[in-house]
Amino acid sequence: MSLAAHLDGGWSRAHPSYYYVPEAPVVSPVVSMEAAAAMGVAVAVVIWLVLWAIAVGAGDSIILKSAGAREITKEQAPQLWNVVEEMSIAAGLPAMPRVYIIDDSSLNAFAVGRRPEKAAVAVTAGLLKRLNRDELQGVIGH
Missing domain, CATH: 3.30.2010.10 (Metalloproteases ("zincins"), catalytic domain)
Structure with missing residues (x-):
């Protein structure tokens, strides 16, 4: 492709990355934060379930032993x-x-x-x- 065609934008508009690259600096961190938040919530729920099961199953003996x-x-x-x-x-x-x-x-x-x-x-x-x-x-x- 000639330099003139490239500067004219003929090739770049046809290329798929042309449409995604300008948004990448904005979209990528947002998507990453959403994924991290979802993962954090999932980890918190798992930790909560484990602690709840321990409290229900052995809470009385844990309290007595700690006292x-x-x-x-x-x-x-x-x-x-x-x-x-x-x-x-x-x-x-x-x-x-x-x-x-x-x-x-x-x-x-x-x-x-x-x-x-x-x-x-x-x-x-x-x-x-x-x-x-x-x-x-x-x-x-x-």
Whole structure:
């Protein structure tokens, strides 16, 4: 092709890249950002699903372990065991929750478990030392 034909635009308008090249600096980053955003959303959804499955399946044991709770028997803390047993009967629970003690001097207690058969109650040693039976019933009943 002659230089005159090229300058006249005869060849360049017929070539497919003529129509795409001027838009490439604008379109390419936009398409790349859209693809990256879609990929980021997909990765976030997968991470969320994994964390949700872990929370549903093992959330109670993760919380108890992170608090340093240890499961006890009736012989180890009979008053606590009896109060939890009484409160679970009064609440109409199908089974008594597992009972845990956390070796900490602070006054704290919490319950975990999404279903009655997975339920657990954890109480700190400080709470057991400082509260009488009636106060302990109030904490466990709450």
